[in-house]
Amino acid sequence: MARKPSKAQSEFVLFDVYYEDGARTSNRKVPSSELGGFEGDEPARAIIEAQDAEIAERSGVSRGRIKLIERAGAKAKAKAK
Template structure:
């Protein structure tokens, strides 16, 4: 995904499917941490950190991530 003109960093969007079957769409992850030997796996850590912050603010426990799907990517 290309960066918008004038922005300093590009983001990749992911849909997150949790173990309880719920889904959250278009979660942003910095593109510069993805790729290499780990592929999209670093996105899991970033999204989990985001979920922890959301859980802390809401007072609800974070959900466990079952699957990450890159928006516009091929499904496995």
């Protein structure tokens, strides 16, 4: 018998984030309600940058600039370069 997909999976979209310094973070959550429309996934960048700023403020360690953001599970464009 098939299981129902959980609500939590549909509330968030997961992104892999690649930084200019070569670092990578995986499965960054972005509310699915913030995505779509004319801009597609572009609002995810601002949301992830805000998350990075909050993390940096709490930890005292800042992240580099974001080079690429893509949905988790997509083939990495950064690796091709």
